[in-house]
Amino acid sequence: MRRFAPLSVAALFLSLASLSLAFLTLAFLALPATAVHAASAPCKPGSGVKLRGKDLTGAALPPVMRCADLSGAKLDGVDLTGKDLTGAVLRKASLKEADLGQARLDYADLRGADLSEADLGQMQAKQANLRGAVLTDADAVQAEFPHSDLTGAVLTRAVLTQANLTDAKLVDADLKDATLGQIKGRTADFTRAKLGEAKLGQAHLEHAVLRDADLSEAEFTQAELDGADFHGADVDKASFTQADDVDLTGARGTPENLPDDAVAPGAAGDEPAEDATPTWGRDVPGNAVRSKGPSPALVLVIVSGLGLSLTLILWGVAHRRRERFVAEMAVARHAAEEDVTRFGEEIDALDFEMKINQVSGPTHEWRAALDAYEAAKQALNVAQTPYDLQAAATAIGRGRHALHVVRSRLSATDGHR
Incomplete structure (x- = not known):
């Protein structure tokens, strides 16, 4: 009986593996370009599959829904978990009780949509x-x-725990009895919003706008x-x-459980004591015994006591200055x-707008904007004082000017078409 040498068996195995890899490569290359790039290429909002006004509660959903036109569509209770609806209209x-967990709706148009009782956990919008x-x-x-x-x-009564509302616009929004614990709401605009009885424990609302908002019985623990x-807010x-x-x-009403260092509505400065004249400065009666x-x-x-007190005062002043500098630097760095x-x-x-419209801006200005962005990030990394942060602001100013030039030229190009 003939035996195969070990070397021959190894060579045969490697040959079969190479043929399999080549076959898989050819099969992948044979796919249409649209199938390979459909998930990554940007698209114009509403330019995808047309499902306007359709009842999709029992229908099979299309595999690709980026930039789909779903205006007035009925999707009550539909499972859209993880679906990519970027730019969808x-x-x-109607999306009542729909499941949109981990779905992507960046740049989507949901004006007037009904998402009552929907699951929007970790949705990206x-x-x-x-x-x-x-x-x-x-x-x-x-979310x-x-x-x-x-x-x-x-x-109303929505649960937005740990949601990201950074720089979001919630003017005149109704958030009565909503749960907003640990939200990221820096620079968010809640002007005239209704937040009565809302739970905002551990919420990050640095530089948020709450002008004329109804905050009665809200919780800010x-x-x-x-x-x-x-x-103008009602607190x-x-x-x-x-x-x-x-x-x-400038707020109205009587808040509760204010911290000692808080500024209350209408707070006034401390009133001086009725008689602040020290006893050693008062007239001494003539019959008093002089020491x-x-x-x-x-x-x-x-x-010695005065010297020690002066030393402690100077140390306290320096310590407060350091604390004030650290606090001011933190605020300035955060803003930058x-x-x-x-x-x-x-x-x-x-960049997204240019890609969906298949146009390109002037190379020099576009590169200048990108370079300015990198320069601003580098300035942030090395900044030690608020003055150092001016370098980042200067770079951003140059970059925004370059972006303005790009937009102007693109607008001029569109006008000549």
Whole structure:
């Protein structure tokens, strides 16, 4: 019986493996280019599959739904978990009790859509338009709404724990009895929003705008409120237990559980004592017994005590200056970081717009904007003082000027078409 040499068996195995790899490569290359790139290429909102006004509650959904036109469509209770609906148009669509967990709706148009009792857990909706949308009793834990427009949206009793509402617009939104614990709401605009009885424990609301908002009986336990604007807001019976940087200047009502360092509505400075004249400066009656001059030992003790007190005062002043510098630097750095982030998002938005319209901007200015973004990030990394952060602001100014030139030239190009 003939035996195969070990070398021959190994060679045969390697040959079969190579043929299999070649076959799989050819099969992949044979796929249409649209199938390979469909998931990654940007598209114009509403330019995808046309399902306007369709009842999809029992229908099979198409595999690709990016930029789909679903205006007025019925999707009640439909499972859209993890679906990519980037740029989709869902105006006045009905999505009651739909499952949109981990779905992508960046740049989507959801104006007037009904998402009552929908599951929006970890949904991504960056720069989405939800003006007038209804999210009553929706579960939106860890949902992402940065830079989105929720003007006039109804979020009564909605659960938005740990949701990202950074720089979101919630003007006139209804958030009564909503759960907003640990939300990221820096620079968010809640002007005239209804937040009565809302739970905002540990919420990050640095530099948020809450002007004329209804905050009666709302809960701000351990919330971060540095720079938040409460002018005209109703804070009657609102609780601020252990909240940081509470400044209710211009607010109305009587809040509860204010921290010792908080600025209450209508707070006035401390009144001077009725009689602040020291006893040693008062007239001494003529029949009073005058004491003898202090002894040298007493003078030495007093001088030593004064020296120690002066040393402690100087140390306290220096310590407060250091703390104030650290606090000012933290605020300045935070503001600079947000400005750099916004500039990066402006670049992303213009890049997305150019790709979906299949146009390209002037190379020199576009490169200048990208270089300015990198320079701003580098300036942030090395900044040690608020003055050092001016380099980042200068770079962003140059970059925004370059972006303006790009937009102007693109507009001029569109006008000649």
